[in-house]
Amino acid sequence: QMPRGNLETIHHRALVLSQVRKWLDSLKFKDAFECMRKLRINLNLIYDHNPKVFLENVDTFLKQIASVNHINLFLTELKEEDTTKTMYPCQSTTLGTPSAGGSQSKVDTVCDALRVAMETSDPKRYCLSILTSHVKKSKPELEVALQKVHELRVNPPTEKSTVSAEEALKYLLFLVNVNELYEHSLGTYDFDLVLMVAEKSQKDPKEYLSFLNTLKKMEPNYQRYTIDRHLRRYRKALNHLSKCGEEHFTECLNLVKDQRLYSEALQLYPPHSPQYKALSCAYAEYLVEQQQAEQAGLLLWRCGEMPRALQAFVSCCSWRHALCVAAKIPLPPNQLALLARDLAVKLMELRRYTEASVLLEQYAKDCEEAISALIAGAAWEEALRLIYMYERQDIMETDLKPALLEAHSNQMSFLEGQKATFIRHKNRLSVVRELKEKARLELLDEDAPDCPDSELFSEASSMITASATGSKYSHSNSRISARSSKNRRKAERKKYSLKEGSPLEDVALLHALTETLYTVDKLREEVHSLLKALVLFGLDSQAQKLQQDYGEVLLLMEASIPEVWPEGQQQSSVPVTGPNSTANSIMASYQQQKPSPLVPQQGLYKCTWDGCPFPGP
Amino acid sequence: QMPRGNLETIHHRALVLSQVRKWLDSLKFKDAFECMRKLRINLNLIYDHNPKVFLENVDTFLKQIASVNHINLFLTELKEEDTTKTMYPCQSTTLGTPSAGGSQSKVDTVCDALRVAMETSDPKRYCLSILTSHVKKSKPELEVALQKVHELRVNPPTEKSTVSAEEALKYLLFLVNVNELYEHSLGTYDFDLVLMVAEKSQKDPKEYLSFLNTLKKMEPNYQRYTIDRHLRRYRKALNHLSKCGEEHFTECLNLVKDQRLYSEALQLYPPHSPQYKALSCAYAEYLVEQQQAEQAGLLLWRCGEMPRALQAFVSCCSWRHALCVAAKIPLPPNQLALLARDLAVKLMELRRYTEASVLLEQYAKDCEEAISALIAGAAWEEALRLIYMYERQDIMETDLKPALLEAHSNQMSFLEGQKATFIRHKNRLSVVRELKEKARLELLDEDAPDCPDSELFSEASSMITASATGSKYSHSNSRISARSSKNRRKAERKKYSLKEGSPLEDVALLHALTETLYTVDKLREEVHSLLKALVLFGLDSQAQKLQQDYGEVLLLMEASIPEVWPEGQQQSSVPVTGPNSTANSIMASYQQQKPSPLVPQQGLYKCTWDGCPFPGP
Known part of the structure; x- marks a missing residue:
């Protein structure tokens, strides 16, 4: 529609909006939709005008609109923006109608609500709209959409009126880039689906066929690992690889190190297995590199690597943990005393004199040095306590x-x-x-x-x-x-x-x-x-x-x-x-x-x- | 001088001020003074105009002014106010001439400077001005002024021209209230002086004479103590009373308690004397009342009152000090363990679990309770340390x-x-x-x-x-x-x-x-x-x-x-x-x-x- 002079258009649009609102209030979605489509009013308004009412009347909306194309038009035009605040502000509605979806995305809310309605009423008829609702989500659910296309192929619809797998795929390709769809089809691990998409793409059949054939020969878990790795889905890859048995553990460990998936990997193995221990050690090494020696020490302690745990704890002055590990090894008394002195020196360098004195007193059994440490740290009361406890009043x-x-x-x-x-x-x-x-x-x-x-x-x-x-x-x-x-x-x-x-x-x-x-x-x-x-x-x-x-x-x-x-x-x-x-x-x-x-x-x-x-x- | 029309007066004053400033700049104090006195310009300006120059030329000022009355006029008119900022502002001098006296009072600075000059040149001639300079100070030096009058009485001046003690006293009474002067004369402990002032006052001779006679019979230190006490100068009173020997110590102790002069009193007795101990105990009692039991404990410990010190330390959970004192008593082992448990309970009530554990471990020798305390206080690392130290892994x-x-x-x-x-x-x-x-x-x-x-x-x-x-x-x-x-x-x-x-x-x-x-x-x-x-x-x-x-x-x-x-x-x-x-x-x-x-x-x-x-x- 061409503008016919400023004043007229403005008046016209204001009146139209008011009419559209009335229609929406009285649930006349069909009238509203037709009018909006003709006058190019953003279709988001249908939802934005009153989100709560729309969500409660999705079935009515669906019945009135009826046309799959129109539903697709509505779905594809959805945006996160609230048009009642941006494009079509209206004073009377600014307050009191917060978006019904709460913190969830508006687009997702509408897509999910419409899809539920369509799947309940006639999934075959609304097939393409259902696909659209998957693709339009803030995180496009391409695998689910592809899966539905695949089902159509496996169980072709008997009625002529419904959409074929071929048509559905074509429609998907219209919505989504073909390469992206190919990658996601691989992600379903369903080679029929992959082939179906690949055939529609510009890819060289020699190339993808040989790749698919190599994959087909693999053990299922290793196959999925390989696909996940190809798609850079490393967490999934790790999950599948962990199921491939001990002979692949080295590969697994390398993946974990490369992608730093230590904590994820630890959850995949039982706590007392040798793999768990190997992973813990690798994680500990990484943590030491990251200046987190204390956490490394805890991991090593847990999996029984006592000497390495001790080293880690000493390096970060986690002296209480170090002493526990030393007791567990167990360190002979003279070595324990040496360890205590070493730690005490480090602590004093960090001005942690009171802690140093505990080490000197209780582990190195050297009350004189312990009192000296306390005096150096200006911990006068504690120094006095030790002086009286060890009857060393001469030190005063x-x-x-x-x-x-x-x-x-x-x-x-x-x-x-x-x-x-x-x-x-x-x-x-x-x-x-x-x-x-x-x-x-x-x-x-x-x-x-x-x-x-x-x-x-x-x-x-x-x-x-x-x-x-x-x-x-x-x-x-x-x-x-x-x-x-x-x-x-x-x-x-x-x-x-x-x-x-x-x-x-x-x-x-x-x-x-x-x-x-x-x-x-x-x-x-x-x-x-x-x-x-x-x-x-x-x-x-x-x-x-x-x-x-x-x-x-x-x-x-x-x-x-x-x-x-x-x-x-x-x-x-x-x-x-x-x-x-x-x-x-x-x-x-x-x-x-x-x-x-x-x-x-x-x-x-x-x-x-x-x-x-x-x-x- | 009567104002003769607004415009004329204003112009006149501005010109006069400008002239006065010129005189002051050229050190013509006499001209400036005469003019200012006639036109009722505040005499403070003489100093305020340029404090540094005035202080450097006090002798010149003195020589030019000459008249004792004029000097007295100048001194009595002195105020802390800076007239160049308040009454006679002048743009060119607002910056760059901070008051020369620094943080000291301006009045005190001028009084002291003039007095020094007068005493060097002719103390007898300037006698009254010297007295004024004492009285005008921010803390009037009445005793010094009285002392000077007294000297005049003892050594009457031979020359006729100089002031007699009688005249000086009359002048002082003109400056200061007679009762105030009487009190201050008492404060000199000089009964001649007291009598001299008392005679000038409206006081009943029977009354003050009998009071003075009672005083005269006393031992000198006790006499001074009585006067100080009468004048509510309790610190001085304490000082004199402390010199009156052991038989007055009870009186002394009561004075200390009444006036809370504990720390002053402690400085008057040698640290190992019985008086020092008695004072310490009294102080400690007072401190306990003031919720400062720890300080009380320290005082009692110092003077060897061990059981009472222990009580004080326990009452405020000063557990390290309490243990030192317990060792010094010495408490038998079973009582020490009980003490440790008592203190630990108190500390745990204050959520000081780690400290409680030290008591339980090292003094009550109960590692199990010590570990429990640490666990209750969420001191996980320390709990683990004790568990391994006492090989009580079962507790884990x-x-x-x-x-x-x-x-x-x-x-x-x-x-x-x-x-x-x-x-x-x-x-x-x-x-x-x-x-x-x-x-x-x-x-x-x-x-x-x-x-x-x-x-x-x-x-x-x-x-x-x-x-x-x-x-x-x-x-x-x-x-x-x-x-x-x-x-x-x-x-x-x-x-x-x-x-x-x-x-x-x-x-x-x-x-x-x-x-x-x-x-x-x-x-x-x-x-x-x-x-x-x-x-x-x-x-x-x-x-x-x-x-x-x-x-x-x-x-x-x-x-x-x-x-x-x-x-x-x-x-x-x-x-x-x-x-x-x-x-x-x-x-x-x-x-x-x-x-x-x-x-x-x-x-x-x-x-x-x-x-x-x-x-x-």
């Missing part, structure tokens, strides 16, 4: 007390460093913010008369551009104590932006400040435990100093929160995206908002800090 | 495996519950948001013609007000498994707002969703450890199901993040504070922004979930 004076004093002085200088960094960054942040604000005002105020600030501002802008020279802060970073090396590495990654004058220096400063704040806050427990130990040893003045310093740093940080992370920051930075903003300023303000999830909640540090019973004077 | 079948299966089913149903809650809240949130958006649009669109939505909206608004009836969600909350009882309690506290239709339901839902998300995310480690144990015991299908379910819940939550916590939420809700908004809508939009720090960062859940080596099909 020789090792524990000096370690306490050293930990105290380390903690003090670390806190001092963090405090200095925080203050330096905070001060610099307020300078940078002031400069940026000035720059922003100047941008807004470009035609303002010469004001006394102009001189200052030119200095500010030259600072902003002179990013190459500002190395003062990267220098002072190195003053941070050795314990924050992790933080330093992080800082170095972002050094370019912490540099004085770098364009996003404020963002970098904000990040650095947040990091320092979290670092100091995380010390709480460590400081508390050190304070208790200091008090116990009568080192009251040291405890007092540490408690006071730590409390002061916490207070300083809490007091800085409103200044560093102002509450209204996000709102106030919105106008930056005004007409006078530059790409850089928008970018900067956007980046400035980014760390907001990191903003500590005010009051986080409000809890009373009760480190030790000796408050400062 | 009888206890460990059933516990694993139970943990698995608990975990599964917990996950299911969390998932259901999350989906329910999420769906409800989108409904509530839609209704709120409709309500907002309707407010903006009040004069719009009747539209089909109006019916829906009236329904929505009635839902919003019908908060009393919507109990559907508070019911379904109780379906959450017992393990989330903490979350449930939290939810109950906010039940009013999670109710369907409550005004801030969306905020409550957002909080609930965030909580569920964190709860599920925190399961990571627990699930991982359970998966490993399941795999080890060959319970592959259970492991697979758990891994799959957990992975799905994580995926579901990750996929929901953009919908539940939309990125642009904060910006988009800003227009709510437009002219058409109500107090409620503004409040709601404000509250909606509040939980933003809780918004999980996208990508938090992007790390690969490698629970166990058996991925689902």
Whole structure:
């Protein structure tokens, strides 16, 4: 139908849609369908208008439409899109009618509903529509469709009116690419079906016939494996190959390794079979390569490969498992002690001192080393427990007390460093913010008369551009104590932006400040435990100093929160995206908002800090 | 000076200020001072104009001003306020001249600087100004001022021109309230001084004379203690009382208890004295009352009160310390075992199963109970370690495996519950948001013609007000498994707002969703450890199901993040504070922004979930 002037067409379509809706509401599908077909209204509307009503009246729809061609037309036009929302919106229906299919695909819902109706009423008559409903699904069910064609061939219909296998296949080929259909016919393992499709294709008969003949000679499971492999359906291939007996196990193992189908393969063999063990070992090897030695160890343990399991557990410091396996081997006592010492060394490298001490104490039977490990790990209470358990009070004076004093002085200088960094960054942040604000005002105020600030501002802008020279802060970073090396590495990654004058220096400063704040806050427990130990040893003045310093740093940080992370920051930075903003300023303000999830909640540090019973004077 | 018409005065003042600044810049303090005094310009400007220059030229200032009265005028007019910023702002000086005093009070800085200058040049001549400089400090140094008056009395000046003690005291009384001065004179412990002030006061001589006579009869330290106590200077009182010998120790102990000066008192006695011990015990009692039994225990341990220390440590489950003290008593083996069992029961009540197992294994020597504790605490690896260490593999079948299966089913149903809650809240949130958006649009669109939505909206608004009836969600909350009882309690506290239709339901839902998300995310480690144990015991299908379910819940939550916590939420809700908004809508939009720090960062859940080596099909 040609448009006959804009106004007329628009009115016409609106009226037509309203009429179509009325028809659909009164279940007059035939009228609606005819009209829509003529006026090229998308047929999806039949379903979309009211999915629930359509699904409840699929039989009525089928009876009214009757024509196989029309049903096919409807099916092929189906799309996931909801036309009541996109092409034909109508205010009164936008709410209250969610799609009836729930999370399932709309196309699948309609295809399945129609197919059920067609198969109940007259499967032979609707044969082609049924095929269409299989092919149109979001995952086309080509094998099922082919199977139905094959049935037609095996049991040709007696009535003349019904479709022959030949016609059905032709129709399928009209819907689906021939090569795809050939592959899927192979997938049914039905050679008659394959031949039927192959004959319709452009393929060379010599080629496919010899391939099919080779296949036909094979043992059924191996045959299916070969087809699956050809079709790259490796899971199915593995399943079939596993049924081909022991002589094919090597082939199976290779398939598993190639396609990494380890866990699938393990499910195909009984847990105590030699194949299961071989597969477990192969899987374990793979997992070790993938840096998952612990899981490898578990698999090896399960299948009785104890020495290899031990190796795997040791390599990933899964020390508890390693000791279990060692007990199961069983390792002689002297070797067990050696193993324990090895593991303890590894754990200490990972700063897991308390675990190392268990190994040294209970397996290497070396309480002295165990206590040393605990002291090195600042696990003061546990160290004391072992000292009293093994009656080694001498260690308190020789090792524990000096370690306490050293930990105290380390903690003090670390806190001092963090405090200095925080203050330096905070001060610099307020300078940078002031400069940026000035720059922003100047941008807004470009035609303002010469004001006394102009001189200052030119200095500010030259600072902003002179990013190459500002190395003062990267220098002072190195003053941070050795314990924050992790933080330093992080800082170095972002050094370019912490540099004085770098364009996003404020963002970098904000990040650095947040990091320092979290670092100091995380010390709480460590400081508390050190304070208790200091008090116990009568080192009251040291405890007092540490408690006071730590409390002061916490207070300083809490007091800085409103200044560093102002509450209204996000709102106030919105106008930056005004007409006078530059790409850089928008970018900067956007980046400035980014760390907001990191903003500590005010009051986080409000809890009373009760480190030790000796408050400062 | 009377104003002679607005324009003239204003011009006059601006010119005057400019002239004063010039004088100050050229160090003509005299001219500046005279002018400012006449025209009532705040004298603070003399310092504020350029603090650095003033402090460097205090001597010049002193020489030029010369008059004691003028100096006193300047000193008494000093305020912390920076007049160049408040009263006499001047653009050219706002930047680049931070106050020279740094963090110290400006008044204190000026007083101290002037006093030093006066005392160097002619202390006798400037006597009254020196007194003023003491009195004006942010913490008035009344004792020092009184001391100086007293010196004048003891060594009367020979020259006639200088001030007498009488005159100085009169001047002081002009600056300071007489009663305050009397109290401070007592604080000098100098009875001559007290009498001198008392004579000037309205006090009854009988009264203060008898008081002073009683004091005079006392031993000096006890005398000072009595005065300090009278003046409520308890720290000083304690200090003096501690020097009064053993016969006053009970009084001392009572003072310490009354004023809670425990830590101060401990510093006044040698650590091994009986007084130190008595004070420690008193402190410990106080700390126990304050729920700080661990600190009490440490104090008691330090001073050798072992049984009481043990009691304190046991009461707060400080089990390692308790064992140390028990070893020091020493407790006989059978009692130690009993103690260990007691502590283990307490620890298990606190869900600290691993610690309980150490007690049971090493002190109660009951490996079976120790393993049970570990199994109850889902510490699978540690349980296995003890099983192999004590060669109790029988426990694996009888206890460990059933516990694993139970943990698995608990975990599964917990996950299911969390998932259901999350989906329910999420769906409800989108409904509530839609209704709120409709309500907002309707407010903006009040004069719009009747539209089909109006019916829906009236329904929505009635839902919003019908908060009393919507109990559907508070019911379904109780379906959450017992393990989330903490979350449930939290939810109950906010039940009013999670109710369907409550005004801030969306905020409550957002909080609930965030909580569920964190709860599920925190399961990571627990699930991982359970998966490993399941795999080890060959319970592959259970492991697979758990891994799959957990992975799905994580995926579901990750996929929901953009919908539940939309990125642009904060910006988009800003227009709510437009002219058409109500107090409620503004409040709601404000509250909606509040939980933003809780918004999980996208990508938090992007790390690969490698629970166990058996991925689902």
